[in-house]
Amino acid sequence: MDVYVEGHPIALGARASLRPVLGWRGVRYDTDQDRSAFAYGISAEYHPREALALRLGYFRRTGSGEGPFAFDALDIARELGLGLAARLGPEWRAEMLVRYDVGDGEFPVLDLTLIRVAHCLEYGVTWHKVRSEFGIRVGLARTGQVEAPGW
Numbered sequence: 001m002d003v004y005v006e007g008h009p010i011a012l013g014a015r016a017s018l019r020p021v022l023g024w025r026g027v028r029y030d031t032d033q034d035r036s037a038f039a040y041g042i043s044a045e046y047h048p049r050e051a052l053a054l055r056l057g058y059f060r061r062t063g064s065g066e067g068p069f070a071f072d073a074l075d076i077a078r079e080l081g082l083g084l085a086a087r088l089g090p091e092w093r094a095e096m097l098v099r100y101d102v103g104d105g106e107f108p109v110l111d112l113t114l115i116r117v118a119h120c121l122e123y124g125v126t127w128h129k130v131r132s133e134f135g136i137r138v139g140l141a142r143t144g145q146v147e148a149p150g151w
Contacts, residue, residue, distance in 0.1 A: 001026050009045070016046045021059065021150075027067060035065035037074050043081070043150060051087035055148035056080070076109075078102035083148035091117050097149045113149075117141045 002025045009017035023039035043057030059081060063074035080100040087093050092115065099109035108130055115124035115137065124137035 004039075006043075012044075015048060016044065019043050019045065021057070027065075027072060029067055031068055033065065033067050035063065035067040035072065037061055037063040041079075045148065047145060050145050053083075053085045053146045053148040055083040055150050057083075057150060076101045076103075081150065083150050085146045085148045087146050093117065093122075093146065095149050111149075113137065 002023070004021065004023040007020040007022075009019045011017050019042065021039070021041045021043060024036070025039075026034070026036045028034045039059055039061040041057055041059030043055050046054045048054075057080070059076075059079045061074055061077050061079070067073070076099060078101070080102060082096075082098045082100075084096045085093060086095075095111075095113040095115065097109065097111040097113075098107060100107055110129040111126055112129070113124050113126040115122050118141075120141050122137070122139045122141050126135040126137055127133075128135065
């Protein structure tokens with residue numbers, strides 16, 4: 001189970017705000033193992049225009065327990081994250097998400113996404129540079145101001 005809560009934005013002017021973030025993840029396996037993680041941080045958001053959004057955040061994660069899979073282990077303990085989203089026209093949006101591991105000094109995540117909005121649905125393709133893989137994305141279309149991706 002994953003639970004993430006973002007606090008109400010704290011305005012820093014007409015186009016900028018700060019937002020506290022809390023998260024918890026709990027996993028229980030049929031091998032009688034369990035793993036949990038707690039995360040907290042703050043993100044700053046800036047919207048210079050309705051069609052452009054930038055998010056910068058710092059997050060701290062702590063984990064405990066063990067499990068049979070390596071892919072669900074705690075990946076980044078201290079992170080700086082950067083998200084950028086831009087509407088490229090009435091039917092297209094591009095997003096970028098970069099995560100920097102403060103402890104290792106590496107960029108384990110760089111995702112680039114191109115999304116087409118058709119009626120009430122979004123279709124997109126994401127390129128995960130670090131893992132050299134593509135992904136497909138389908139979801140409900142967002143309306144209004146563009147939101148930058150976050151964790």
